[in-house]
Amino acid sequence: MIPIPHYLTVSAILFTTGAIGVLMRRNALIMLMSLELMLNAVNLSFVAYARLHQDMGGHVFVFLSITVAAAEAAVGLAILLTIFRARATVDVDNLHLLQR
Amino acid sequence: METFLFWIFAIVAVGGGIMVVFHRNPMSSAIYLVVTMLCLAGFYALLAGPFVAVIQVLVYAGAVMVLILFVIMMLNLRDETLQREGSMVTWLLAGLIGLVLVVAVLPPFPRTPAGAPPPEFGTIEEVGNKLFTVYMLPFELTSVLLLIAIIGAVILAKRRML
Amino acid sequence: MFLDFVIVLIKAGVVLFALLNLAALLTWAERKQSAFMQDRIGPNRANVGNITAGGLLHIMADGIKMIAKEDFIPEGAHRVLHTLAPAAALFPALVVFAVIPFGDVLVIGGKAIPLQVANLNVGILYIFSIASLAVYGTMLAGWASNNNYSLLGGLRASSQMISYEVSMGLSILGILMIYQSAQLDVIVREQGQLLLGFIPRWGVLLQPVGFFLFLAAAVAENKRTPFDLPEGESEIIGYFVEYSSMKFGMFFLAEFVEVVIVAGLVTTLFFGGWQFPYLQADGFHWPFESGVWHLPHLLVALIQIGTFCIKVLIWCWILLLVRWTLPRFRYDQVMRLGWKMMLPLALANLLVTAVIVLLVT
Numbered sequence: 318m319i320p321i322p323h324y325l326t327v328s329a330i331l332f333t334t335g336a337i338g339v340l341m342r343r344n345a346l347i348m349l350m351s352l353e354l355m356l357n358a359v360n361l362s363f364v365a366y367a368r369l370h371q372d373m374g375g376h377v378f379v380f381l382s383i384t385v386a387a388a389e390a391a392v393g394l395a396i397l398l399t400i401f402r403a404r405a406t407v408d409v410d411n412l413h414l415l416q417r
Numbered sequence: 418m419e420t421f422l423f424w425i426f427a428i429v430a431v432g433g434g435i436m437v438v439f440h441r442n443p444m445s446s447a448i449y450l451v452v453t454m455l456c457l458a459g460f461y462a463l464l465a466g467p468f469v470a471v472i473q474v475l476v477y478a479g480a481v482m483v484l485i486l487f488v489i490m491m492l493n494l495r496d497e498t499l500q501r502e503g504s505m506v507t508w509l510l511a512g513l514i515g516l517v518l519v520v521a522v523l524p525p526f527p528r529t530p531a532g533a534p535p536p537e538f539g540t541i542e543e544v545g546n547k548l549f550t551v552y553m554l555p556f557e558l559t560s561v562l563l564l565i566a567i568i569g570a571v572i573l574a575k576r577r578m579l
Numbered sequence: 580m581f582l583d584f585v586i587v588l589i590k591a592g593v594v595l596f597a598l599l600n601l602a603a604l605l606t607w608a609e610r611k612q613s614a615f616m617q618d619r620i621g622p623n624r625a626n627v628g629n630i631t632a633g634g635l636l637h638i639m640a641d642g643i644k645m646i647a648k649e650d651f652i653p654e655g656a657h658r659v660l661h662t663l664a665p666a667a668a669l670f671p672a673l674v675v676f677a678v679i680p681f682g683d684v685l686v687i688g689g690k691a692i693p694l695q696v697a698n699l700n701v702g703i704l705y706i707f708s709i710a711s712l713a714v715y716g717t718m719l720a721g722w723a724s725n726n727n728y729s730l731l732g733g734l735r736a737s738s739q740m741i742s743y744e745v746s747m748g749l750s751i752l753g754i755l756m757i758y759q760s761a762q763l764d765v766i767v768r769e770q771g772q773l774l775l776g777f778i779p780r781w782g783v784l785l786q787p788v789g790f791f792l793f794l795a796a797a798v799a800e801n802k803r804t805p806f807d808l809p810e811g812e813s814e815i816i817g818y819f820v821e822y823s824s825m826k827f828g829m830f831f832l833a834e835f836v837e838v839v840i841v842a843g844l845v846t847t848l849f850f851g852g853w854q855f856p857y858l859q860a861d862g863f864h865w866p867f868e869s870g871v872w873h874l875p876h877l878l879v880a881l882i883q884i885g886t887f888c889i890k891v892l893i894w895c896w897i898l899l900l901v902r903w904t905l906p907r908f909r910y911d912q913v914m915r916l917g918w919k920m921m922l923p924l925a926l927a928n929l930l931v932t933a934v935i936v937l938l939v940t
Contacts, residue, residue, distance in 0.1 A: 318419065318530070319419060319420060319423045319463070320530060321526075321527060321530075322526040323427070324460065324464065325523065325524060325526070326519075326523065327427050327430065327431065329522045330431050330434070330519055331431065331434045332522060333515045334435055334437070334438055334515070335434070335438075336515075336518065337438060337511050337512075337515050338437065340511070341438070341507070341508070341511050342438065344443060346443040346446075346447075346485070346488070346489060346492075347437070347438070347440075347446050350437055350446055350447060350450050350485065351437065353450065353477075353481065353485075354434055354437060354438075354450065354453065357453070357454060357457050357477070360457070360473075361457055361460055361461075364460070364461050364466050364469060368464045368465055368466070368531055369527055371531075371532070371534050371535075371538060373538070373539070373544060373547045374547065374551070374552070376469050376539060376543075376544050376547075377544060377547045377548050377551075377552050378552075379461075379466075379469045380468075380469060380472055380544065380548070381552075381555055381556070383472060383473065383476050383477060384476070384559050384562075384563065385562060386477070386481065387476055387477070387480060387481050388562055388563050388565075388566035390481045390484060390485065391484060391566055391567075391570045392566050392569050392570050392573070394484060394485065394488045395569065395570040395573035395574045396573060397488065398488065398492075398573070398574055399574070401492055402576075407492065407494070444657070448660070448719075451715070467699060467700050468700075468701055468704070471701045471704045471708045472704070472708075474709075474711070474712065475704065475707055475708035475711055478708075478711075479708060479712055480711060480741070483711075483714050483715070483718065483737065483741065486718055486722075487718075487734065487737075487738075490718070490721075490722050490730060490734060491734075540700045541700060541704070541761055
């Protein structure tokens, strides 16, 4: 029987890794994937707590969270495609047209 | 058995997560992310959540990651355009801040151990029960959100101005 | 505890053994079947000391040929992904059979052994999740070959697979609603009930539209004719053009294993699985309460396993028949069929089934 804090630790490590990825990387695709990693880590936390308190609400929320993440990934990739067609780059440091 | 599985899933998931962030080529990052997601599905199965485990594989690993891989293949980035991002010092600093962040993000650990759940915990009937009674409003709002996302993605990805 | 583990291992071993052997046999059966349909003899040359065995030795000859060929990775290709893709194509095909029940509970020496490798609570959803993992083999094979044509072929094949996954899932929801469970052994058991006193409640009688939709979507998912444009042998470059020897063999083995999977799924969900009409655990219960023939338990179990095997074989044969009868679709026709015709039809089927179930219960 694995104690629940172990799952929470794994979730925290994955979340931090995702956060570092979003902040440090310039490639928009990898930023999006790090964002998905963060969402996954939070889902793991939800399921661990649902197991602890024996409340099915955690599972329902994870189900809805996965759905929302799928919708967000689709729209984010569509935006990325539009930007790539206009500027031929996925490097977010080069997207400064509105800057003075 | 459960301990053995947990440690395998944990090491592969954390390793995969770190490799997602550190690879230059987005294709390799995507493959490692798929591996991490499958390990997380294993975690959900260990935590008595067969429904969310299968949904994780079906939606996340089977649809969202396929979509991301599609876009990566369509963009077809050459290796020369991907340069080194950030120097070694910056990454070391990021690693240190990451360690601090892990300790800061960790919640106060629950004192009492988890009891054994009833046999129908996490089954598809239980999730359906809760989803269509208590959480009806988020369910309907999510369906509207999906509709908006479909329309938005189709319009944004078309070639001409609509 | 340890005995349960060993029993599960034995069941898994038996299932894998049967599955791989049947897939290998199908490679021979396909060529012989096409020969009979086209009024010729088919492969009959492979022999060991002048014993031809009707061409069955061609299976071994093909295997030896594929293993003995040179195995190369094209220059500039991603080495790990190029080697991983055939495994990623074969793994989901083999794993799906873990939830398909091939018999009722077998009682040996006081121990009840359910004849199903894993009785998951979310049985049908597990099948769909593994089917959605099958896309990876195709996509990675197309990309990792460092060849623009195979990349396009891979994208085409995987978008076809994704499109038909949706229709496949929706067409099964009617079955879920009627039998009130997602567990496959409950679905098969429910198909033993009698409708109007003498007709077994098979899925095909209660959900005919769902059956046709599922059959078409599963054949398209499997990339078999008439949906085999990604593989289109004489017309177009496929996603496995840079593969040789056993990696190529693994792709084709995966395709034939998926034929067996489709046959197994269709019999389990729509044709009663291991149910022989009127046969229950203690013998034949004839309809209209006319009588009971009692049979020993082992004989009943044997009849049920045999029924399952025969039904799967019949469906494999029907899928081979379809392959050699219909011409293949063009890619835009495939996409239009999947999204504009099958998806609305599956949704309409779902709506009608829901209304009928609500009215009946």
